[in-house]
Amino acid sequence: MHKLLTDQPGARMVLLGNEAITRGALEAGVAVTAAYPGTPSSEISLNFFQMAQECDLYFEWSTNEKVALEVVAAAANCGVRSMCMMKHVGLNVAADALMTLAYVGVKAGLVVLTADDPFMFSSQNEQDNRYYGKLSGLPVLEPSSVEEAKEMVAFAFELSETLQEPVLFRTTTRINHSTAPVTLGPISPRKTKGYFKKDPMNYVTVPAVSRMLHVKLLKHDETARELSENSPYNVVTGSGKWGIVCSGVSYAYVLDALADLHIQDRVQVLRIGFSHPLPEKKVAAFLASCEKVLVAEEGEPVLEEGIRSIAQAAGLTLPIRGKGEGLFSRLYEFDPAMVRRVVAGYFNVPYTPKAPVAVNDIPPLPQRPPNLCAGCSHRATFYAVKQAAQGKDVIYPTDIGCYTLGFLPPLGMGDFLICMGGSTSTPCGFSKATDQKVVSFIGDSTFFHSGMTGLANAVFNNHNFTLIILDNGITAMTGHQPNPGVDMSLFQLSGYGRISIQEVVKALGVKHISVIKPYKVRKSIETIREALDYQGVSVVISEEMCTLFSKSLKRLKARPFMVSDKCRNHRDCVNLLGCPAFTLENDRVKIDPTICVGCAVCAQICPENAIVPLKSS
Amino acid sequence: MSDTTRLIIVAVGGQGNLLASSVLGEAALMSGIPFRMSEIHGMAQRGGVVESAMVFGNAQSNLISDGEADVLVGFEPLETLRAMNKCNPDTVVITNVTPLPPFTVAIGKGVYPPIDTILELIRGKVRTLISLDATALAQQAGNILAVNMVLLGALAQSGILPLNAEAIRKAIGAKTKPAFLDANLKAFDLGVQAAK
Numbered sequence: 001m002h003k004l005l006t007d008q009p010g011a012r013m014v015l016l017g018n019e020a021i022t023r024g025a026l027e028a029g030v031a032v033t034a035a036y037p038g039t040p041s042s043e044i045s046l047n048f049f050q051m052a053q054e055c056d057l058y059f060e061w062s063t064n065e066k067v068a069l070e071v072v073a074a075a076a077n078c079g080v081r082s083m084c085m086m087k088h089v090g091l092n093v094a095a096d097a098l099m100t101l102a103y104v105g106v107k108a109g110l111v112v113l114t115a116d117d118p119f120m121f122s123s124q125n126e127q128d129n130r131y132y133g134k135l136s137g138l139p140v141l142e143p144s145s146v147e148e149a150k151e152m153v154a155f156a157f158e159l160s161e162t163l164q165e166p167v168l169f170r171t172t173t174r175i176n177h178s179t180a181p182v183t184l185g186p187i188s189p190r191k192t193k194g195y196f197k198k199d200p201m202n203y204v205t206v207p208a209v210s211r212m213l214h215v216k217l218l219k220h221d222e223t224a225r226e227l228s229e230n231s232p233y234n235v236v237t238g239s240g241k242w243g244i245v246c247s248g249v250s251y252a253y254v255l256d257a258l259a260d261l262h263i264q265d266r267v268q269v270l271r272i273g274f275s276h277p278l279p280e281k282k283v284a285a286f287l288a289s290c291e292k293v294l295v296a297e298e299g300e301p302v303l304e305e306g307i308r309s310i311a312q313a314a315g316l317t318l319p320i321r322g323k324g325e326g327l328f329s330r331l332y333e334f335d336p337a338m339v340r341r342v343v344a345g346y347f348n349v350p351y352t353p354k355a356p357v358a359v360n361d362i363p364p365l366p367q368r369p370p371n372l373c374a375g376c377s378h379r380a381t382f383y384a385v386k387q388a389a390q391g392k393d394v395i396y397p398t399d400i401g402c403y404t405l406g407f408l409p410p411l412g413m414g415d416f417l418i419c420m421g422g423s424t425s426t427p428c429g430f431s432k433a434t435d436q437k438v439v440s441f442i443g444d445s446t447f448f449h450s451g452m453t454g455l456a457n458a459v460f461n462n463h464n465f466t467l468i469i470l471d472n473g474i475t476a477m478t479g480h481q482p483n484p485g486v487d488m489s490l491f492q493l494s495g496y497g498r499i500s501i502q503e504v505v506k507a508l509g510v511k512h513i514s515v516i517k518p519y520k521v522r523k524s525i526e527t528i529r530e531a532l533d534y535q536g537v538s539v540v541i542s543e544e545m546c547t548l549f550s551k552s553l554k555r556l557k558a559r560p561f562m563v564s565d566k567c568r569n570h571r572d573c574v575n576l577l578g579c580p581a582f583t584l585e586n587d588r589v590k591i592d593p594t595i596c597v598g599c600a601v602c603a604q605i606c607p608e609n610a611i612v613p614l615k616s617s
Numbered sequence: 618m619s620d621t622t623r624l625i626i627v628a629v630g631g632q633g634n635l636l637a638s639s640v641l642g643e644a645a646l647m648s649g650i651p652f653r654m655s656e657i658h659g660m661a662q663r664g665g666v667v668e669s670a671m672v673f674g675n676a677q678s679n680l681i682s683d684g685e686a687d688v689l690v691g692f693e694p695l696e697t698l699r700a701m702n703k704c705n706p707d708t709v710v711i712t713n714v715t716p717l718p719p720f721t722v723a724i725g726k727g728v729y730p731p732i733d734t735i736l737e738l739i740r741g742k743v744r745t746l747i748s749l750d751a752t753a754l755a756q757q758a759g760n761i762l763a764v765n766m767v768l769l770g771a772l773a774q775s776g777i778l779p780l781n782a783e784a785i786r787k788a789i790g791a792k793t794k795p796a797f798l799d800a801n802l803k804a805f806d807l808g809v810q811a812a813k
Contacts, residue, residue, distance in 0.1 A: 121657055145653075145677070146653075174680065177655060177657065178653065178654060178656075179656070180653045181642075181645075251677070252677035252678045253677075256676050256678045336682050336685070353684070354684045354705050355684060355705060356684030356702055356704065357701055357702075357704050357743065362701065363730060364727070365698065366695070366721045366722045366727025366728065366729055367727060368664070368666055368721065369719075370630075371665075372663070402663070409724065578723075583722075589723075
């Protein structure tokens with residue numbers, strides 16, 4: 001049985017934040033769930049996917065975040081508790097649905113989880129999604145710890161039903177990927193089927209309807225404000241003339257800072273967990289009791305601006321600071337020592353930080369960036385494209401997935417990246433605005449997520465570029481989740497459809513389509529060369545299963561290769577491919593047989609044919 | 618900060634750092650010791666660095682700032698050295714001495730320092746350095762992948778965590794697949810011996 005289905009209220013379990021959130025939703029009786037994977041939220045959807053195979057909970061891998069939100073929006077309007085989860089940038093994709101869903105509202109609890117990523121551990125930006133609360137008019141909840149996340153997600157469902165609105169549940173990486181002991185609660189029975197009661201004058205958002213719905217949303221916002229005023233998640237602790245307002249993980253750093261600085265008796269803390277709408281009266285009363293206030297929040301000055309505006313309305317003129325020189329930064333994530341230093345500085349408390357050891361005598365160390373795996377088919381495709389394009393001035397737009405790593409040396413394949421699916425649309429602009437050749441890369445999952453519309457645009461507007469679709473048969477980057485192109489029998493699951501990328505591309509009107517097997521180096525180069533010579537939109541589909549996935553399915557029979565004594569140390573293998581199976585020993589190239597999977601790409605490019613199967617030697 | 622112990626574990630993806638920290642978490646839960654842990658594991662499977670921070674005791678935070686680790690455990694010597702910014706002069710450092718050179722070295726983007734240089738640099742900065750060949754000991758225990766268990770043994774022996782070796786052994790039992798249990802416990806014991 002899945003460990004999160006354990007029906008032992010009161011039991012203590014060590015859970016990852018994402019597991020605690022999943023469990024909290026389960027305890028609240030969530031019945032319909034949907035997601036497109038994205039770090040740091042991915043383990044939530046993975047757990048729902050696994051649990052759905054053991055109970056009547058519904059989970060689906062949706063093609064993108066907007067689709068996921070629309071799926072659960074409909075379910076929640078049939079009276080079934082629903083949830084979707086995504087990384088912060090996923091909410092940009094879903095924002096179109098979100099903004100008007102706020103007008104329509106819900107009939108049963110709907111929680112929309114957005115996992116923000118301060119410091120961008122695995123993201124392209126560190127946008128602060130608390131602004132979506134303001135933008136949409138929807139309530140925002142922000143947990144400060146793993147344990148609280150579990151409780152708060154259950155409350156989010158209740159809040160959603162009280163307000164008849166979806167609730168934004170905003171986490172950050174340090175909640176999602178933190179671990180702590182959590183006490184299990186009872187699992188509420190799930191209501192898995194509802195009924196859709198027609199009500200077009202409230203559901204069909206033509207202008208006349210929406211004008212009324214906006215009024216309703218503002219009423220809900222007023223109710224939310226009262227609930228926020230009285231919410232136990234907006235809580236004052238401690239006492240003193242100094243004040244700190246904080247939210248999310250900053251709360252933990254603030255509490256530790258006060259203890260470490262021995263000023264608990266001089267500072268009161270207002271922790272905001274129900275952060276939109278702000279509890280104006282509670283904040284005003286807090287401010288009135290303080291001489292000066294510090295706002296501790298990661299990301300943008302969302303709380304700070306809200307609090308200053310409350311102070312202005314209340315005629316309070318005390319100093320309120322948060323972001324700024326010598327204070328907190330809008331950049332990256334906080335850490336305990338940084339918060340301690342800012343608190344000490346702002347309230348002028350003596351503080352001697354623990355001195356880290358000097359590291360200036362440490363020589364520059366070789367970096368260890370993440371790399372495409374040994375035998376990764378993307379490496380083979382990048383190499384083939386590079387060879388096929390020799391002599392051409394090429395722009396390589398790329399997209400989001402493992403293959404983004406291809407931009408690193410020695411491959412150096414990746415020139416432009418902004419968002420999911422952008423690699424099918426930015427080439428349209430590049431090829432119009434320059435005379436350079438454009439070859440772009442997209443993975444199978446990203447193609448289904450948001451690549452198809454760009455390709456349709458390219459065909460319709462008669463652009464000129466080559467799109468390489470890197471089809472490794474799975475959503476690899478986030479941990480091998482299915483997508484519409486995946487054969488679900490690999491997961492021992494039936495009842496799924498399967499879409500052929502080649503047929504989609506054909507149906508979109510692409511006239512030059514070819515398929516390569518990237519481990520066949522020479523053939524691949526020839527095929528790509530033809531595609532590059534085509535005037536118009538050409539598509540090359542590179543088909544080879546993700547090596548890691550193949551390994552996890554126990555399908556991979558590794559037949560490692562070795563460098564024989566025919567080697568003349570040209571090092572084309574190392575310098576052009578950069579496979580992690582290569583090592584240097586006494587200035588000679590070796591292949592680590594425990595890492596090599598036997599893709600044989602290096603063997604095909606060695607000018608001396610010196611790389612041979614280990615077995616036959 | 619007096620009643621807390623802060624542990625950083627650094628490793629290369631695939632070395633079993635996350636299992637090691639989850640064993641310690643389980644041991645803490647069984648021993649009734651409060652703890653919090655935070656990990657960065659987005660690229661673990663792509664050969665990047667995996668770092669876990671564990672805070673035992675009554676702190677609310679689960680991150681460890683520069684200079685604030687009480688103990689640093691490195692599964693790979695270069696990564697131990699790279700994490701020295703987390704240490705202060707009182708930090709106890711426990712490191713494996715068998716290198717896993719990053720691919721950047723093979724493509725000529727950097728030189729892997731000699732192991733002796735790495736150990737000298739670390740030794741010169743902190744009160745205590747415990748270095749051991751965890752890779753060889755794991756092999757000796759019958760499972761080359763048990764480097765993590767060897768280092769847990771050395772960590773237990775150092776006595777710096779509020780957890781005793783017996784609790785950690787029990788947690789290994791709870792977290793390990795039966796087929797690997799004997800080798801893992803043997804690896805743990807070899808780590809304990811090596812750190813004596």
